[in-house]
Amino acid sequence: MISARNIRKQFGGVDVLRGVSLELGKGEVIAVIGPSGSGKSTFLRCLNQLETIDRGDIEIEGEILASTDSHGICRYAPDKEARRICRKMGMVFQQFNLFPHLTVLQNIIEAPITVKGMSREAAVPLAQELLRKVGLLEKCDSHPSRLSGGQKQRVAIARALAMEPDIMLFDEPTSALDPELTGEVLRSMRQLADEHMTMLVVTHEMAFARDVSSRVIFMDGGEIVEEQPAASFFANPLQPRTRAFLNHLG
Ligand SMILES: Nc1ncnc2c1ncn2[C@@H]1O[C@H](COP(=O)(O)OP(=O)(O)OP(=O)(O)O)[C@@H](O)[C@H]1O
């Protein structure tokens, strides 16, 4: 579903991604972990063109979003094409980014109607179904300011799903939440995984990474240091840097 090869990215002359490659298969759940500043968010943002890459290749479901030729020149698909390709991916951020002036329901139907051209008659029942799925149907007429952080994040998940993506990208979706609220968000994510959604999840929730993901990637210093099936990653990390990171977490 996602094939990223040798992705390089600099910010102000500093290498933030030093050749990151990833293959994400259909229905797979990959957890990305690593210390602050290791490039996890940047990598995720590069995949759906919230950042542009300097070098490397990105294919989404077999379609080329960006590719680099033998002279090292990186080219993107034309704008319209690129936008269409990127819409295959939904993204959930640490900060929920809901529109404060819209109700929960309005937040969810906004993009399907304005971006996808879905009719209101089709968008509303879809939004209601998604809200039921994340356990928030009764909040459909509330404004985000009346919701807890965990509820806001579940609305953000429903909003991303309303675009009917094939792949979901999560960037530390629970790290802005109080510990007692993370469980409800993780439950919604686990349910998505059980329904075989293809997911790439940057997380610091090690239990989630171990129990829900099929593979774990450890990033440090802009590179993938280690990649293993989840069970062996935690039972038998091979790289000293991975061990140090996991030990540090206790
Ligand atoms: N827009 C930007 N401009 C300049 N530097 C940036 C920008 N975005 C990220 N960086 C730098 O790139 C590096 C990687 O940042 P990134 O946010 O990808 O790390 P991260 O692994 O997601 O960290 P965290 O766990 O704290 O979220 C950091 O050194 C950061 O300061």
Ligand SMILES: [Mg+2]
């Ligand atoms: Mg980050």
